[in-house]
Amino acid sequence: MARRTGRAAATLRFEVLEPRTLLNGSATDDLFVRFKPNLSGGTIQTALSTVGATVVEQYPSGPMLISLRAGVDQSRVLQWFQFNPLVSYAEPNSTIQAAAVIPNDPYFNQQWGLNNANNVDIDAPEAWTLTQGRYTTIVAVLDTGIDLNNVELTSRLWVNPGDLSGSDGFRNAIYGWNFVNNNNNVQDTNGHGTHVAGILAASGNNAYGITGVDWYSKIMPVKVLDNRGDGTTESAVNGIYFAVNHGARVINASWGGGAYSQALRDAIAYAAMHGVVFVTAAGNDGLNTDLTPSYPGSYNLNNQITVGAVDSQGRLASFSDYGTRSVDLVAPGVDILSIIPGGFASYSGTSMAAPFVSGVAALVLSLRPDFNAEQVVQRILSTTKPLPGAAGKTVTGGIVDAYNAVNFAANVTSTATEPQGDGIPTTVTLVPNGTSDYDLLAKILATDDFYNGYGGTNTGFVTGLYQTLLGRDPEPAGLASWVGRLNSGQTRIQVIETFERTPEALQVKVAHWYQDTLGWNASLAQLKFDPGVIYWSTLLAAGQTDNAVLARILSTNDYLIASGGTNEGFVTGLYQSLLGRSTDPESFNYFVGLLQGGMSRANLVQKIQNTVEAKRTKVARWYQDHLGWNQSLPQLQLDPGVRYWAGFLGGD
Structure with a gap:
């Protein structure tokens, strides 16, 4: 019989802490997919070819059973179909098995x-x-x-x-x-x-x-x-x-x-x-x-x-x-x-x-x-x-x-070299820890998910970059120029990294900050010509990091006054700006205490910026601003893709 004792007492000096019949499934390599009605056969075949799928059986009620070629990651393809606007539903072809294994150990x-x-x-x-x-x-x-x-x-x-x-x-x-x-x-x-x-x-x-x-x-x-x-x-x-x-x-x-x-x-x-x-x-x-x-x-x-x-x-x-x-x-x-x-x-x-x-x-x-x-x-x-x-x-x-x-x-094939989840790339790209905002966003936008989301063509891809990074549709000359780069052999990453450092893209980036972190209600088209936006974008162009420039914006007297002119108001504002939420008592008092103890506003901003939660909030906002996701920040902060990408962000 088990002998019950108290809490584990072991303390390093530095202190030690002390068969069912229900059915369930795990996926095979096949998927059931039902496309939306009235799609042409060519449209459906293009979607299937994009992910290396062939039709095994077409059922009278609409769904089809598809098979994936060897080496294709089933979990990522499933997610691609589930978020594809052409698809009504997609699900794995599950195997039937006992829902639980109960061991015979007596305790x-x-x-x-x-x-x-x-x-x-x-x-x-x-x-x-x-x-x-x-x-x-x-x-x-x-x-x-x-x-x-x-x-x-x-x-x-x-x-x-x-x-x-x-x-x-x-x-x-x-x-x-x-x-x-x-x-x-x-x-x-x-x-x-x-x-x-x-x-x-x-x-x-x-x-x-x-x-x-x-x-x-x-x-x-x-x-x-x-x-x-x-x-x-x-x-x-x-x-x-x-x-x-x-x-x-x-x-x-x-x-x-x-x-x-x-x-x-x-x-x-x-x-x-x-x-x-x-x-x-x-x-x-x-x-x-x-x-x-x-x-x-x-x-x-x-x-x-x-x-x-x-x-x-x-x-x-x-x-x-x-x-x-x-x-x-x-x-x-x-x-x-x-x-x-x-x-x-x-x-x-x-x-x-x-x-x-x-x-x-x-x-x-x-x-x-x-x-x-x-x-x-x-x-x-x-x-x-x-x-x-x-x-x-x-x-x-x-x-x-x-x-x-x-x-x-x-449900992940052995060829994967990166963890997968919603918004995680379908082509594997090794990402070093401490990656800059520029480089990480480029890697997200260079994924097949983004490329295929804009039609799977170079023209569609560049159009997506314009809409994502500039907030507008491309003009014919600009579209032809960027598509030409791709057609001549430049990679998506190379094109994005050049694109996102153009003056207009930098101004739009700061304009997004004005909307997301400062709460401005003006449109991107209006904000990108604001003198303040233009000034801060020139600092980005000069090589200052995103975090450093944003910290300067949030450390201004204007921001302090807009937050009520007190340490308490300033910290409350930072929670909304950097974490997208209201304060919690313990950490609120802690941060206010740091200011009262002499920490500068800029240093406090950077301290919060470098937290895991702030990095996830930043990537979640990218999902909203650049990828068009409609979920709330709290929902996106729990998304596996957001967490995956945020894990690579560096600090300042």
């Missing part, structure tokens, strides 16, 4: 985080219909070690295939390494690490005890905490490098609470460079970490997921740290049953929430081992299940959902 019915009657869970049984993990996926658990003799973990242990002689500094590192005592003894003498490992990867369907999220991945124990649950930044940093260099694809770090460490951040960034996902607990202090950062959770790196905790009713745990910019999502973290040395126990803590997410990352990688770390992170963040308890408390406002994550991954 499974007590694991509410995996399967809960009220749907506050990660939908694990549904995910297991698609994948239960893969032996080749290695997950490092950086913790107090694990119980090497526990039947739930013995078949799951990673065994070092490399040199054990010690030539790399780790002699006889058979299962992992102990960075507390610098030896190969990774046996758990605390219980915290074993409990975490059990949630993540206890053997499933073995008719014993519990089941983990992932049934087959290999666990690499890396001991960075002692028997009291204490550790140092040094041990954590060494542990990360060890895990990465020995083949881990996911690192679970159920600890934190320390001050900022550049060395620790560099280690996590090193993991990102090598395709390793870093999952960490948000913290157990009940704090808003947007205002009171806690590391490593607050680093906000692209390969990182920071996890808060909820209870079985979907309420944010009273102890869980939170933050709409610093905590990505939530996972089950209250009364979580797992293994400990010698038995079972239920613990509570964000330490327990993190391994649910690490397990889901391992499941995604079992289907898509070609994904890099950022792609795995984007899959998980863009497929969370909305949860009221997480709304306004986390970046996504949702709980990790294993089924959504792996189903999304399963």
Whole structure:
């Protein structure tokens, strides 16, 4: 019988955080598509040819079953059809299968985080219909070690295939390494690490005890905490490098609470460079970490997921740290049953929430081992299940959902090299982090989605650029000139990057700012000739970045006076201008306090501009202004495509 204890007590010094008959489907490579009535056969054939589709069967009621050629990404084609104005509907040709896999582990019915009657869970049984993990996926658990003799973990242990002689500094590192005592003894003498490992990867369907999220991945124990649950930044940093260099694809770090460490951040960034996902607990202090950062959770790196905790009713745990910019999502973290040395126990803590997410990352990688770390992170963040308890408390406002994550991954072909979603390119273009506004917008407008949306011709494409970047139709001479560039061999990117730096395009860009961030009601045609708009556009032409010029606009006395002439009014105005929403009390008071403490208005503007939320708002406004999307800013900020592109934006 499970032994119940209190909240997970393990604390790094720098503080450890402690078969159904219903039918469901996953897609084949075919799609059902119904075009709108009265379209010519030529129009329909052009649409099908654009995406490499052939008709398998035409049904009397109107829809057709189409097949895609090898190498075409089914999920992106589906999205293309669903947003095509010529199409009434499009849907995958689903396979019929059991809706859930229920393991025979006797305590499974007590694991509410995996399967809960009220749907506050990660939908694990549904995910297991698609994948239960893969032996080749290695997950490092950086913790107090694990119980090497526990039947739930013995078949799951990673065994070092490399040199054990010690030539790399780790002699006889058979299962992992102990960075507390610098030896190969990774046996758990605390219980915290074993409990975490059990949630993540206890053997499933073995008719014993519990089941983990992932049934087959290999666990690499890396001991960075002692028997009291204490550790140092040094041990954590060494542990990360060890895990990465020995083949881990996911690192679970159920600890934190320390001050900022550049060395620790560099280690996590090193993991990102090598395709390793870093999952960490948000913290157990009940704090808003947007205002009171806690590391490593607050680093906000692209390969990182920071996890808060909820209870079985979907309420944010009273102890869980939170933050709409610093905590990505939530996972089950209250009364979580797992293994400990010698038995079972239920613990509570964000330490327990993190391994649910690490397990889901391992499941995604079992289907898509070609994904890099950022792609795995984007899959998980863009497929969370909305949860009221997480709304306004986390970046996504949702709980990790294993089924959504792996189903999304399963429907993407292995040729993809970028995560996909609404508004994400149908031709893959590698985008470096820290990309400028100019370059990123060019990459969005250079996608096949944009090109095909204007008829799939060079003339239509240039017409789209005029309407998108200049707010008007082209004149014949200009149209002929730009089309000529394309016909002579210039790429779409090259044409866009030249186009968007023309004086008129820069003036229209600033005019959009006047409309979106300053609330001016004049038309683009009127605003682009405004003396102020022309002045600011000359600064852009001289090489100043978008953020720098906009920060200067928002720092003027005119803006301050228009906002009421007070620090409080100024901050309220910035929320509307940069985030597209009203203030929330905690961050509002924080920003006002910065101004009262002597921070300049320009520096505060740039501080907000560089937040994840502001970057997503910026891209969401591009979708509205340049792509013609009609959704509201709050809806677009949750769009996977918006989140994907915003992740590449640089700061100033």
